[in-house]
Amino acid sequence: MSSTLTSDAAASEASASPGLGESVRNYWDRVRGGELGSLPAVAGLVALIIVFTVLEGDTFLSAFNFANLINQSAMIIVLAMGLIFVLLLGEIDLSAGYAAGTCAAILGVTLTQRGWPLWMALGATLLTGVIIGLLIGLLVAKLGIPSFVVTLAAFLALQGVILLIIGEGGTIGIDDPTILKIMNANMSPLAGWILFGIVVGGWALLSLLKMRGRRAAGLPVENMSVFLAKLIALAVILGAVVYILNQERSRNPAITSIMGVPYVVPLILILVVGLTYVLGRTGFGRHVYAVGGNAEASRRAGINVSRIRIACFIACSTLAAVAGILFASRDNSISPSTGGSTTLLYAVGAAVIGGTSLFGGRGRIIDAVIGGLVVGVIANGLPLVTQESGIAFIVTGLVLLVAASVDALSRRRAMATGRA
Amino acid sequence: MSVSTQSGVRPSSGRTPDPVLSLRGVHKSFGAVHVLQGVDFDVYPGQVTALVGDNGAGKSTLIKGVAGIYPFDDGDFFFEGQKVHISDPKHANALGIEVVYQDLALCDNLDVVANMFLGREEKKGPGLDEAAMERKASETLAGLSVRTLSSVRRTVASLSGGQRQTVAIARAVLWNSKLVILDEPTAALGVAQTEQVLSLVERLAQNGLGVVLISHNINDVMRVADHIACLYLGRMAAQVPASEVTNSQVVELITTGRTGDIGLPAQVANHADAIDPTTGA
Numbered sequence: 001m002s003s004t005l006t007s008d009a010a011a012s013e014a015s016a017s018p019g020l021g022e023s024v025r026n027y028w029d030r031v032r033g034g035e036l037g038s039l040p041a042v043a044g045l046v047a048l049i050i051v052f053t054v055l056e057g058d059t060f061l062s063a064f065n066f067a068n069l070i071n072q073s074a075m076i077i078v079l080a081m082g083l084i085f086v087l088l089l090g091e092i093d094l095s096a097g098y099a100a101g102t103c104a105a106i107l108g109v110t111l112t113q114r115g116w117p118l119w120m121a122l123g124a125t126l127l128t129g130v131i132i133g134l135l136i137g138l139l140v141a142k143l144g145i146p147s148f149v150v151t152l153a154a155f156l157a158l159q160g161v162i163l164l165i166i167g168e169g170g171t172i173g174i175d176d177p178t179i180l181k182i183m184n185a186n187m188s189p190l191a192g193w194i195l196f197g198i199v200v201g202g203w204a205l206l207s208l209l210k211m212r213g214r215r216a217a218g219l220p221v222e223n224m225s226v227f228l229a230k231l232i233a234l235a236v237i238l239g240a241v242v243y244i245l246n247q248e249r250s251r252n253p254a255i256t257s258i259m260g261v262p263y264v265v266p267l268i269l270i271l272v273v274g275l276t277y278v279l280g281r282t283g284f285g286r287h288v289y290a291v292g293g294n295a296e297a298s299r300r301a302g303i304n305v306s307r308i309r310i311a312c313f314i315a316c317s318t319l320a321a322v323a324g325i326l327f328a329s330r331d332n333s334i335s336p337s338t339g340g341s342t343t344l345l346y347a348v349g350a351a352v353i354g355g356t357s358l359f360g361g362r363g364r365i366i367d368a369v370i371g372g373l374v375v376g377v378i379a380n381g382l383p384l385v386t387q388e389s390g391i392a393f394i395v396t397g398l399v400l401l402v403a404a405s406v407d408a409l410s411r412r413r414a415m416a417t418g419r420a
Numbered sequence: 421m422s423v424s425t426q427s428g429v430r431p432s433s434g435r436t437p438d439p440v441l442s443l444r445g446v447h448k449s450f451g452a453v454h455v456l457q458g459v460d461f462d463v464y465p466g467q468v469t470a471l472v473g474d475n476g477a478g479k480s481t482l483i484k485g486v487a488g489i490y491p492f493d494d495g496d497f498f499f500e501g502q503k504v505h506i507s508d509p510k511h512a513n514a515l516g517i518e519v520v521y522q523d524l525a526l527c528d529n530l531d532v533v534a535n536m537f538l539g540r541e542e543k544k545g546p547g548l549d550e551a552a553m554e555r556k557a558s559e560t561l562a563g564l565s566v567r568t569l570s571s572v573r574r575t576v577a578s579l580s581g582g583q584r585q586t587v588a589i590a591r592a593v594l595w596n597s598k599l600v601i602l603d604e605p606t607a608a609l610g611v612a613q614t615e616q617v618l619s620l621v622e623r624l625a626q627n628g629l630g631v632v633l634i635s636h637n638i639n640d641v642m643r644v645a646d647h648i649a650c651l652y653l654g655r656m657a658a659q660v661p662a663s664e665v666t667n668s669q670v671v672e673l674i675t676t677g678r679t680g681d682i683g684l685p686a687q688v689a690n691h692a693d694a695i696d697p698t699t700g701a
Contacts (some may be wrong), residue, residue, distance in 0.1 A: 217551040219558075281547040286530075290538055293527035300525045301539030302510065361529035 008137035010395040020225040038355045040406045041370045052381035059384050064249035073376030074264045075323045080368035081238030082319030085312040088292045090360025091147035095154035096320045102158045102340030103128045104324035105165040129321030137310030163336050171335045174328045183329040186260030189246040196242045200235050275365045292361035350375045353403040440465045440630035441599050446495030448481055455481045457654040461629040470633045470641040479634055485599050487519045488512035518592035519601045528577040533557045536591040546687035560594050562619055564623050580611025601632040618644050638667050652677030657684050
């Protein structure tokens, strides 16, 4: 044990800022040591895409299907982002799916039935999410009821609330053009490339600023070759996505032209950047990880643990409200089953598949995107291969099981190598 | 400066500076259990004061009182000569009192820097000032001559027991603290790591801090302590310079409250078996 530590120390003293080759080797060492991160999910995503391409290449790889995949995954991704806040604490929110449905119902009632202006209706929708999260958080943090029980109760109760709002078998239509645009309209191809430029350029600028700040403070700085490799990888992947989405994907281009990046993509990008900042770069985010890692230590360090718990449940339900808005946009209407059936389980699955631990303390917002895409690819690709929806459920269940085992096994591996 | 701070100090070597912490006749009861019965205790800056005593002697209660977790019921509490009343841990921290608990209270999933600044992060605008925190953490570790940590960005999960103890101690001295209390810092460590931590304890004192070391290991105590304070059934049996006692005298103080002419009055010590610890009578 101590000999590996000293050799470790010698190695990193020898090279304060490792070059590209060494960075790759360090990363591989961490993976072997049990710090897998998003690697299994990315590998799984690539594997699934290859399988579906081999089986149903023409349909699965079409630009139309690719845009479809993004739309199918969007709600799962946003819901999973919210769940990551709660999972980071080692808690669970089973009610997030129906919280999305309830908030969507509020949107429908205020917008369509009451004729409120859009901003007021959106405000009411998000406020509903805040209130649901506040109630759950208070019960968990102040009364100390396990979150599994509280949110199971909320899961049942919210299902009833939606039924009461909408009425048995009824639906509320959504006809607001702005809401409908989110999931059903696309940016112009030029706007897509501008978005690409902002994201890649912004990432490069922020990275360079961070490197400059660290150099000014006399701290070790990331090697330039590592930075360039990351930048090129980001540009290639995003460039390919924008290029494919900018292809004409209408069945009949003479009548309607469908091309460009769906509006939901920039929305998700904003959420990824904003929430990653909150979790990774603010005191609040640091305290979320701390409470998830060791609640007693956090309490002794003067962190208000109850406040952090409540805030995370509010974040979860509020993001569920955003997912509810996406549901309303995609379906043009809200029914009592909005946010029901497999929605929540897919979202929890997405977070876990992406690399967020169910044991708390480990996870990132980007996990929701990667895991959400894995779930989306299965939901999207399998129906092309087989019409049996039973098989889709079984395959998704198996993928979730594999992801949870990877989580558990990597923890064991990390324990064995002294990394956890 | 209160004159009374000096009145009860036991005679010791003449060059002893004014104590940073001075307790006079403190009492603490939990219900009917009278845990501390008029304890006097002094800690001097730049010196290591070992606090020893058998299980149940009141060591934990004494340090929890100093840390503000269970405030004392009665008695005088002088910090740097000023009479203070510490009612909660934040107040103790604000004065410069830091406690490193036996279970360390570190978050395994966070790196060394994040743990050292936990709950007191440096901010720049809305976000964290990571560069400043990393620099300060590195400086603090360098100031303690810590060379066992290869990177301050490693997660605590990947550290050995001795390294974790080092991080916990470094966290305590990061805050201009004047008094650091270490609760059994070597209890779970191997020989080499114990040695690392003990030399760290010595360096804390060399840097001018008052250090309280709680330990069951007489060898560790004799190795680093300048003063030894021995609690016996809720009373301070003796607080003596370490150079004036031997290992076996310390063991005798711990087990009977008395050795030779040092310690509690003979009738108290000799009635040890007859004393009902719940009432102290």
